[in-house]
Amino acid sequence: MIKKALPIFLVLSLFLGSFGPANSLAEESYDIPTYHETNKLLTDAALAHNIPPEIVKSLAYQESGWNQFKDGKPYVAPDGGIGIMQVTNDPRFDEELLKTDIKYNIDAGLQKLDEKFRGVDGKLPTLNHNDRDILESWYFAILAYNGRVEENSPLKLTTDGSRNEDAYQEKFFKLMNDSFYIGMDIHPIPFDFKPEDFTYSGAPDHLLSFTKPNYEIPVHLLHKTEHKFTQHDILLSADSANFREAPSSLSKSLKKLPSGEREAVRVLDKSFVYDQSNQYGLADDKMRFRQYVWYKVEMQDGRTAYTASSDLKHLGKRLYGKTRYDTAVSISQEGWKDGADTVVLAYGEDFPDALAGTPLAYQLDAPMLLTKVNSLPDPTKAEIERLKPKVAYLLGGTGAISDTVAKELKSLGIIEINRLGGKTRFETANEIAMHLPNKGDKAVLANGRNFPDALTIAPYAARNGYPILLTEKNQIPAATATILKGFNKTLVSGGFGVISENAISGLKSVERFRGKDRFETNADIVKKLKLGNEQAYVATGYNFADALTGAVLAAKNNSHLLLTRPTSIDDPIKATILEQNYDHFRFLGGKSVVGVENELGKLIN
Structure with a gap:
């Protein structure tokens, strides 16, 4: 949702209150802010309007050279443009304030730029998903800020289709590229423009129109604002x-x-x-x-x-914390910033219930939090208070999560508590499968005694509504085998040493994912089972807690899990990262368990 513009004269009044008449109004002499002060003014205003500061600062520089005043007088260009943002021809704004109040002028300019981006005065082409934080997304809004006229056509007004380097927006992005602060190779933007994308009205108005509504550029070629990095x-x-x-x-x-x-x-x-x-x-x-x-x-x-x-x-x-309970909370805070109607709780000291519960949590749009048998850990309790859910699902019988925990949940304001559990881990997985709101035509079969091979298939299973059922190495429990007969196909996660061929011989259609170790199996799953390829979640291959609570968030973001050693990345995972063109990652757990960011950065760079 687009943030509502804040009135800059209120936000910044304490900062630059002296940027007005230096003497009496009759003398009309104005203090000129320093470049340092102007930088802060433009940056703060840009963030208030949810516009990349790089865009705003380059626009102000191209329009006026950052000049609100010249020689102590309001700067008015020969064409009538006023002040630092060169605002003109808009009766909504007070002309005197545009001349004398730099904060007012910036706010007016950014209001107009934001309106161009949102298509308030006419739809403009968009880039990919029109992400406001992507600098290239503002290409057409910058064009429109100067004017939708023929001279700003991205292509020269000839039949050869060559790029119009004299267009206002082309000069803008070249200025940005060549300035000292951007540090990016952003120009020229690799749009696939064609002559038929544009039409021209000719005399007397010489207006430019657009026939193509959207352009696609690979994500790894785009640039995000550098002013929104945050903690961790x-x-x-x-x-x-x-x-x-x-x-x-x-x-x-x-x-x-x-x-x-x-x-x-x-x-x-x-x-x-x-x-x-x-x-x-x-x-x-x-x-x-x-x-x-x-x-x-x-x-x-x-x-x-x-x-x-x-x-x-x-x-x-x-995404991490001091303990697995804290890390689960960090993952919840990342994916459910505005709260959640439902939470799913799993026993924090073993994996099978959380593994089987991943598709359920995804379908309920519920974070998965971890608990002890007889009490809610303090971090989990605090997160539930923040989320304010009304419904909770407990995965496992009372031996995994006791009724004492259920009572604690009720004291936190949860109205409805559902327990999905059986006498064994296999029965609990079956119970969860039967309660999935939406079931696909396939099921996943994983070893119920060992977690690595099952970890990385969990986001894919969740995303597609495939229940995760558990088995022994050499024999599928009878009740589980009965459930599997109701699906057209079974996806087996792990090699023959994890789930034997004899165990699955009675299933009608099977696809197995395997490798010589957990990392090769991980790579095989990611290669063959397609999810989004913009980012991946990275977790240790030697513990389950962080990966399983993170698997729900990975599914929510249509992303795979990658397993790693604490301080190194195995070759199959390296190859997978390069093949899938991943360039952004979420690291699940602290540096002591997933300390591969330096190696990973060198790899993709």
Whole structure:
């Protein structure tokens, strides 16, 4: 949902209240804000309007050179454009305030840009899913800000279909590309423009119209704003990056990477800080080239430092806590920020119930939280209070989750409690399967005594409504075998050493996924069972808790799970990452269990 624009004169009144008449109104002389102050004004206003600050700062620079005033007077261009955003021809805005109040002028300009993006005054072509945080998504809004006229056609007005480098938006993205703060190779944007995509009215208006409603560009070629990194994001530094003691390139260097080397770092604070080079006596006219911001990060050696946003590429985010219960809460907070109507609880010290419950939790759009047998851990209890659910599902019999826990849930305001459990793990899986709201035509069969091979098929099973049933190595329990007969096909997760050929001989249609170890099996599943390929979830292959609570979130985001060793990635998983073109990751668990971000960053880079 698009955030409602905040009135900038209220948000920033304390910051730049002095940017008005320096003397009496009769003298009409105005204080000119420094480049550092203007950078902050533009950045804060951009975030308030949910527009990438890189877009806003480049637009203001292309329009006016960041000039609200010149020689102490309001800046009005020969064509009538007013102030820093060159706002004109709009009776909604007070002309005097546009001239004299820089915050008002910025707010007016961003209101107009936002309206262009949303198609308020006429539908514009979109890029992919029209993500506001993607810089390239603003290409047509920038065009329209200057005017939907023939001279801004993305292609030259000839039959050869060559790119129109003189178009306003093309010059805009070249300016952005060549500026000192963006740190991205963003120009030219690889749109597949064709002459038939555009029509022209000719004289007297010379208007441009669009015939193609949407363009697709591969995600890995696009660029997100660098001003929205947040706590626990994993970022990949620039080649030979210099990590600083303070947020300025003039401060002391704590570490300089060798040429050709990058490093994955973790963001420590919830937001960025502004460049402080002005505090080191840097001349103001050079501050306009320091439009980047800085992040406080944890380096690979554990030390903290600052690094500039222009040196960073988003690699993923770490979802973790001190214990498996805390990590499950972190995963819940990531996927269910606004609460949940339902929660699913599983015993935290064993895997089978949580594994079988993954499709159920996905279909209920419920986070999976972990509990002890006789009590809710404090982190789980606090998360339930935050989520405010009315319904809970308990996976397993009273030996796994006691009635004492059910009473605690009722005391937290949960009205309806459903228990899905049997005497054994196999019976519990069967009970869960029978209660899936929507069942597909296939079922998954996994070893009920060992978890690795089953972990990575869980998101796929959940996404497709396939129940996960459990078996012994050499024999399928009779009740489970009966349930399997009701499905057209069984997907067997694991090799012959996990589920024997004899065990599945009575099934009518079987597809097996296997490898020589858990990592090869993981790779086989990801290769053959397609989900989205924009991001993957990374979890340890030697424990189950983080992967299983994360599997529900992975399914929600149409993503696969990848298994890894604590400090290294096996070759089958490396090959899978490259084949699937993954470039963003969610790391499930702390660095001690999933500490492969540096290796992963080097791999995809």
